Amino acid sequence: MSEIIRRDPRVEWIARNRLHPLHAAAQPAAVSWMGPNGVIRKNPHGVGFIGPNGLKRIDRSGGQQGGSQKRSTASAVVQLPLHVIEQPAFHIVVVPDMVGGRLSAHDKDLLGLAHKLAGSDGAVVAVIFGEHKENALDCNGVDRLLQFEADGFSGYAPEARVLALAALERQLTPRHWLLPDSRTGGGELGRRLAAKLGVRPATRVWQVADGVSSGRAGAGREDLVQQAPRVVLAAVECAEPVSETRHEVRALALNEALVRHIPRIQDLGAVAVDPAQIPMAEAEFILSGGNGVKDWALFHQAAAALGATEGASRVAVDDGYMGRERQVGASGIWVTARVYVAVGISGAIQHLQGIGACDKVVAINLDPTCDMIKRADLSVIGESAAILQALIERVAAYRQGGARDAA
Numbered sequence: 173m174s175e176i177i178r179r180d181p182r183v184e185w186i187a188r189n190r191l192h193p194l195h196a197a198a199q200p201a202a203v204s205w206m207g208p209n210g211v212i213r214k215n216p217h218g219v220g221f222i223g224p225n226g227l228k229r230i231d232r233s234g235g236q237q238g239g240s241q242k243r244s245t246a247s248a249v250v251q252l253p254l255h256v257i258e259q260p261a262f263h264i265v266v267v268p269d270m271v272g273g274r275l276s277a278h279d280k281d282l283l284g285l286a287h288k289l290a291g292s293d294g295a296v297v298a299v300i301f302g303e304h305k306e307n308a309l310d311c312n313g314v315d316r317l318l319q320f321e322a323d324g325f326s327g328y329a330p331e332a333r334v335l336a337l338a339a340l341e342r343q344l345t346p347r348h349w350l351l352p353d354s355r356t357g358g359g360e361l362g363r364r365l366a367a368k369l370g371v372r373p374a375t376r377v378w379q380v381a382d383g384v385s386s387g388r389a390g391a392g393r394e395d396l397v398q399q400a401p402r403v404v405l406a407a408v409e410c411a412e413p414v415s416e417t418r419h420e421v422r423a424l425a426l427n428e429a430l431v432r433h434i435p436r437i438q439d440l441g442a443v444a445v446d447p448a449q450i451p452m453a454e455a456e457f458i459l460s461g462g463n464g465v466k467d468w469a470l471f472h473q474a475a476a477a478l479g480a481t482e483g484a485s486r487v488a489v490d491d492g493y494m495g496r497e498r499q500v501g502a503s504g505i506w507v508t509a510r511v512y513v514a515v516g517i518s519g520a521i522q523h524l525q526g527i528g529a530c531d532k533v534v535a536i537n538l539d540p541t542c543d544m545i546k547r548a549d550l551s552v553i554g555e556s557a558a559i560l561q562a563l564i565e566r567v568a569a570y571r572q573g574g575a576r577d578a579a
Contacts, residue, residue, distance in 0.1 A: 181549060182311070185415075192416065194252070255417040257315050260295035263346040266314075267337065268298065269356045271456070272510060273305040277531055278352045278408050280312050285380060285404075285411035286350050287313040294347065297424060299340065301325040301333055309421045313414035316424040327439040328357075334364045336430055341369060343427050346402075353377070353405035366403040373403035378410050408508075408529075447481045452498065452505040455481035458530075460500055463487045464516020464537060467557045471515065474560040477567045483507070485517045501526035516556045519544030536560075 187198040264286040268279035275283075286296045295315040302325055309317065318340065324332045337349075349365060352358035353376050366373040376388040380400050388407065389396040452458070459475045460483035461468070475482045484494035486501055500507055502522040512530040517523060519535075519542050527533060527547075535548035536559050545551045552559055 194416075252311065252416065252418045255315070255419050257293075257295045257420075260290075260315070261293040262290075263295050263297050263316075263344045264290045264348050264350065265297045265299060265337075265340065265344070265346040266350045267358065267361065268300070269352050269354055269358045270300055270302075270304055270306070271356050273303060274510075274531075275306050275308070275312060276352075276510065277413075277508070277529055278354055278358075280413040281408060281410050282350050282352055282406055283313040284413040285406055286348075287414050288411055289348055289350075289380065290315075296419070297340075297344070297346070299337065301329075301336075310418045311414065313417070313419055314421045315419050317421050318424040318426070324435075327441070328437065329435065329439065330357075330361055330364055331433065331435050331437060333361060334368050335433065336426075337365050338368050339426055339428055339430060348400065349403045351403070351405050353407055359405060362403060362405040369403065371402050373405055374398060374401050375405045377404050377406045380404065380406075380410070447475070447479055450481050452481065452483060452500065452507055455483075455507065456510045457481065458483045458500070458507060458509045458511070459513045459515065460484055460517060461488055461493070461515045462517030463491075464518075464556055465493070466516075467560075468493050470557055470560050470564075474564055477564045480513070481509075483512075485520070485523055514544050514548070515560065517544050518542045519547060 183198055186192045186194050189195060192198075266279075266282055266286045268275060268282060270276075270279065283296065283298070290296050296313050297316040297318060298309065298314040300317065300319045302321065304319075320333075320336055325336070340346075349362070349369075351362035351365070353362065359375075362373055363375075374385045374387050374396075377385045378388060379386040383400055385398060385400040385404060387396045387398075388394075447455070447457075457478070457480045459471070459478060459480035461471050462485035465471050465488065472482070474480075482494065482498055483500045484498050486499055486503060488494050489496055489499045489504070496504075499505060500523060501520070502525040504526060506526050506529070508529040509527075510531045511534065512527050512532070513534045513536065514527075515536045516538075517535070518537070518539065521543075524543065524547055532550070533544075533548045534550045534552070535542075535544045536552045536554070536556050537545055538553065538555065539545070540551070540553050545553075
């Protein structure tokens, strides 16, 4: 087995959250501690292990207590309870955006709202078009999964997707349809679906409680409160994501064959744009530099090679290495990137606030104890210049290999 220490961010979050029902199980047992008089105290109940006969044994060699220098984690003892719905009384259908084949923070909020509306009697059905890379659907509240893998649903195909959702409507007659009110496809698809079903949707919904939905109106200055309709287009942070239960993710199939149709819309593919022209608030991939960046020319070269939008910490902006419009943080721009790479940024509280909505954070830093390393999902400890140079070389080799395969 690999000697590399693996972190479980979910277990670490449970250990920090005192209100979580599994908080106590995620706490490491204290074997010894310093008493008030300076004397080392030992917990006799925390030393030992359970033998094959169910009896507690004391291992004086240290092999069972971490003597092999491996850090034990709480992931072995934390197991979320399984939520099973055999015969659901009704269904709540969620159509996530799945940008890049993974659940975004907006999608997870939407599944949390669906789980809240489903309660203990309903089942949450997730509809995914095309292949996906998500491996945590069970921990995000998916009871049933309907996946359309045909080529006709890939890319921009709203007509085919609406026909598929209409077939699901005839089969399940769900109580609610939930879609993200986003610019990455969910907003348009939800409005097309509402027109197909002949209902009026609730848009920009930020809360659904007691059968009443509250949505933003009047350019965000007031709320529109109404009875929750069948089609709800929810905004970001409409509910807390599911975090206390696991779900079956049982496969679901349509009972009827989909009708082939001739699309009136032709997808010509994505249009290449300059990442430098993308506003920071809309960028999905950001390479951000801080005080630890010593070679800014290499930093710009890495951003161009990766196709990432450039950002910076306040220190780098104050030193004149980047414009004020590229400053990330509470005093700059709040970003919602899917991937945020922080190079040489220690992680001041204002900067961490600005990247709070980012899905994945990668930290490159020399200090393994800085706050950015603690926040990151993936950390690389080392000199930023050497790491960026190696990253540029890997990207170039990968693209050259793809070009040879295509030829």
